[in-house]
Amino acid sequence: MTGDTQRKYRADYQPPAYLIDTVDLDFEIRSDRTQVRATYAVRRNPDANDTSQWRLDGRDMQFLSAAIDGRALDTHEYALSDNALVIHNPPEIFTFVVENTIGPEQNLSLEGFYRSGDILCSQCESNGFSRITYFPDRPDVMARYTTRISADAHKFPVLLANGNCVDSGTLDNGRHYAVFEDPFAKPCYLFAMVVGDLGMIRDSYTTASGRKVDLRLYTEHGNEDQCHHAMASLKQAMAWDEDTYGLEYDLDSYVTVAVGSFNMGAMENKGLNVFNTACIFARADTATDSDFALVRDVVAHEYFHNYTGNRVTCRDWFQLSLKEGLTVYREHQFAIDQGSPGVTRIRQVRTMREIQFPEDGGPRAHPVRPESYVEMNNFYTITVYEKGGEVIRMIAQMAGRDAFIIAVRHYLDKHDGQAVTIEDFVVAMEESTGLDLAQFRHWYAQAGTPRVRVATDFEDGRLQLTLSQHTPATPDQNDKPLFDIPVEIALFDAEGAPVREAEVLRLNSAEQSWTFDGFDAEPTVSALRGFTAPVRLEYEQSDEALARLMAHDSDPVCRWDAAQALYLKTLVADVSARREGNAPVAAPELLFEAIETLLDNPPADRELLAEMLTLPSEAMLGEQFDAVDIFAIDAARRELKEAIATRFAKRFQALADTHAASSAYIFDVAEAGRRRVFAVALDYLATIEAPGLAARAAAVYDGADNMTDRMAALDALRDLNAPERQRVLDDFAQTWADYPLVMDKWLRLQATTRRDDSVERVRELLADARFDFTNPNRIRALLGGFVRGNRVGFHRADGAGYALIADEILRLDSLNPQLAAALAGMLTNWARHVPAQADGMRAALARIAEAELSDNTREIVAAGLEQSNVAA
Template structure:
């Protein structure tokens, strides 16, 4: 049976609605799978123990099973082979009439892993068999009720030739042996019931590293990380991260691991970062493999975070899972919050918060303001893979963080304990999570639930007043939220606003009788007034400390006040945020000047502020590096009501070069101080030192002087780690003369062409370069032997890098960048609909662009829409974007 996913002009795919949810008619108590692996024709045998769901009502409706791209061989009911007239093959599944409330169903079918370019279900990555079943990939393996609220105990037997010696699945290994024909088999059994989306299978010629972890209760767990032989030396950091995550989850949440073994497999071809399959996590190779020679600091930190994230899913996602896919943020938002706290505890908490908020403000806020805007619990979808979004993950995590802020650490732990205890082994809803928090703490979060049902980014307008004679200070906060698709009017959100009040000397003032210097205001109305008494002077408010709510905040800070906050605020996040606001204001003024055709000038106070930060030896190096970063073009665009790409680029380049020229000597001096020859370590302090050093190098090279570029080339040639090598290569690509740049590009490739992850970095640096990342160069990279259209990482490096991170070249006036993306999206859609739907996002926000750019974006989008046979994934994104 083959799925027809084409979208005809007169037949649009149907949306699925949360309001239509119904419990499954049948449950599967046990699933016994048998695989005989062959690349062109893998035989799958499934034996299911099925019973009528007592919650589904009376009668015996037909059993409906999902199935896509399957060759059906036979169907047997209670050992009786059914004829083709006794069941019905549907366009995407199977319907079988039944006469008993409990029965055994056996199905045999074939699949073609070699031809599966969607990377869903069972497919080949190089010569390795692997699976990806979330969200609806299991239906590409066999006919099954492929929904998260059908939970079953799985037993899996894998049969394969001896050239695939490693055969893995969920749970614990219970048997292995050889057949007379020379093939081997291994049987795995998972004692915990799980939905089909958590099923996993891996088979290949792999090596592994092994360690162990002893839980609090004394159980010894075997830990294994599998990869190709050439990468076996790059697993140590992931193993350390895994052990740290297991320890942290026990200490912070009281959660122990529950199987005898925990396995991780690195896979080159993978649509996402990693997958939390029970006991057998499958990872994109880029998210698990690292060595100082081949991985940057950001890769080390990302691996630590992702390994933690997938491990934490063992409880927040596996032991307690989603009832339906509308509840996706139940597991993802909660687990992103958990992995963020894990990373913050192991590294710089301030910098981690800055990084997370930067992503939220730049990309998720744009999503909130775009055509695909949706609540963290959507009301409907056409293709669920389109809703693995920053809103579900990052905004979902911010919603969980707000509950943590409102309840406090102790109250949140009480709530999570009750949640895990109450729902262990069940598929539940976001409502169940919030109710556990309420019941454990005896609080009412009814209004807070608006975060789950309303889309958009709330805006807070703040004004204040001070009565000197009474020593009384008043903050007036008004909240609003712009309309989003299907939601013109919004109810007030429940918002925790963490604030402090600064005196003239920069010290935090006491804001209540208890002497507290910080408090959390609970905003529930459209407008509220908060009063503070006993103040001898008008304070300067430090608003939204730690970014306590995912909102935009507007308070009329003067330049002098922002400079003061940047220098004095005791909240490190708000120090950084003040620097961003200061730069944004300057950049906004320069954009207006550029549009008038007048001469651009940078305020001396801005240069002075950066000089002061650069020379501050008491400030955390990581924070210095963050403050010195100008807002990205993408963030500037998101802050603009109408995006003028040319003005944004001109203003930012002018300011960046002015800072570089004025502070060249200071950057050089700090660079020399930080450029030590210490042995590489991915610890927080060393990462901070390299981050600031390479920030200084980047500014120096903006001047494009030979002295600066010589320093960069020396660093490139002598670097003992990939962080320094890649940083030097990037500034040379962006700022050096063509010959110097091309010589180093070739040298780097020749040195690292055998390492897949380094080559992906090499591709990305070129496609992201505003100077040489031109469309012609990007097209040339797509013809390079290192590029592979079927590999999502390579696609993200080149096409995604150009469209998402090369603001200058992508937004060329002639619209060629948009046409290129449309062309590639259509080609990708035939291979991998998930990736095509993600690559089209940069041209869906055409309505925000001024002048001809918006029209050219829309034309590129229309070209896609006019094409035949769009996948459901791409159709949904494009059709919503053209409304």
């Protein structure tokens, strides 16, 4: 694991030595290279400490020349290295011109300016602009950009950049050009450029003030009919942001481009968003309900960034959650308003518990605002995004929705056109709402998931509710100051009727008590309603109380949570027994009675019914133990699922019958809920290989008019030893061979099979001509699907799963360090596993560490190896 580690610290922040007011970029795109001429209007920063040198970042390009005020610089006036151009003793105010060439055709990093299929496109966040030209690649250098692009008119008929197109025309030799002006100052990470031969769909949106905005969505020819849902989602988002926050779009056009090779989901470049096709394409026969929801929400997320990220941006990358946490919260609220509110929130909670909580408890636990990093791309994490969004949600909960919206507008008005810090945001919240957030700031500074314990004491008609908090140590943070934690509670009687309306209790000391009186009998407590804080709730409620909440709680999250808690009680007891060599623990009768009550009296929201019938995931079950034993967890979960399926086989048959498709596909709340219940019923029946199940699933596959039902059938057949399985897998591959995103589903399906040969099958697919190792979506589908969705295969006793992932990380690191680092991160929680699994994972990490690695992967691997085995 060679290489110099240059760690950056938030405490070392220094203002830029020079500021840039305007940037004029001229790109001359040729078949073998692209020549870049950049002209900057520069001035000395009065707040800078040292202006004797001006550093411009630059990587993987050929330097041609530099000039100040029209005079070419001599070699003694600058220093050139592999990653920077440093100008010695520049004047106070000057015009700087730098010229260089880049090779997008050879750029496989998916950063800077690179090829994706027949499209040339840019990706600059976080430091990709330094692969395009020499520039101080930091977000606190904001400028107004003018971009001129010239290229072959036949090969690249579409030319796009940020802002409004102000000029275009033809040139000699079959070339043409276009000029774009962005009237708003922005950091270089928001620069975007796309050229290619592209298809387009077009629409418009009239803002609240009557301005007509031109909406265009570009994609490779032939994919236009998969983009209409994305366009409709954009218009939904624009209307929602106006109606909710009073924020009106500020340019004449809004352009989106879908590209097939993209490391992220999407990028919010000002006025020119570049998207992974996975977050744009959605057609009934190619995309599932989940895909439709993903497209809707990601399109909205990137649009919302126009103000919370673009108009007001980050001073430095340590402040990443300033834009991402706030925009994730806005996206979450939009999604709740568009779909099933309860289920949408449940899925947000599940993401926190299954992905973020383990990150918070692992070797790379870090605060929402990290204090240091080696490679910034490693900090585009679930903690920065999703936990950051939950922190914003707590502020909104304490302030109230209306007051919070007013506070956000105050923040945006106060800092419009600025690069600011998280502290600036919190101060704006305090100024507008009157909240005291001094203690609340610990949420940004501390890693780890707080534990909130609930204790009750009932006597003489009076309930005393006591909340206490504790946060375990995390790397580099042993002592944790107390958090300020909002906890919403409500009280119900023995029949499930509310006896105390919901209210928010604010826990800001080690332990606090509240008293409620006037009860004839002890009420049932519904705590952390709506998941008001990203904490682990430690509350030992009786099975009867949980069954009562499962049947009657008015909060969908707590109702679902009660079901999960009942399942977990049985599963935890069973796993513990298996770990100790004892007989498996059977599910109590009360659990089956609770499920029967649910089936007899299902919620009106069918998606909520599906969620409540779904067992806790392996990841969630693993979080209940200090030492994770994958095989005990798998056995316990599989046998409980079989017991439920056996007990309610006829009910699941009936659910499948009554929720089967009866009309053409439509994406709405009611129909998505119906399809989800159908899929859950089919899944339970597949667990016990119910008579006729294979034939029924194959018939569903053959007759489906949509990908949601088709995938439900494939999921049911995935692990069966039935001839129908291979027939439909082969048919699927042949039918959708020309649809890469659909083929990703085919890859993921086989990677997640529990069949004994899953490791060997993944290796076969890696060598298959249909697999593209340079495409991030393929990697995430096959390798990511294998690790996250097939824990039994990944942790196979012979170590073949670990060896497979280690091999592919080493192969991938030189091509795409971001993806290699992400895969390496899946090995770093080895210390949370029982010795046999921990040893295999650590050995794989150690083998990776022996190679010469990128900064991205080296940082992750080093963090993973610097821990001890808690399970030993």
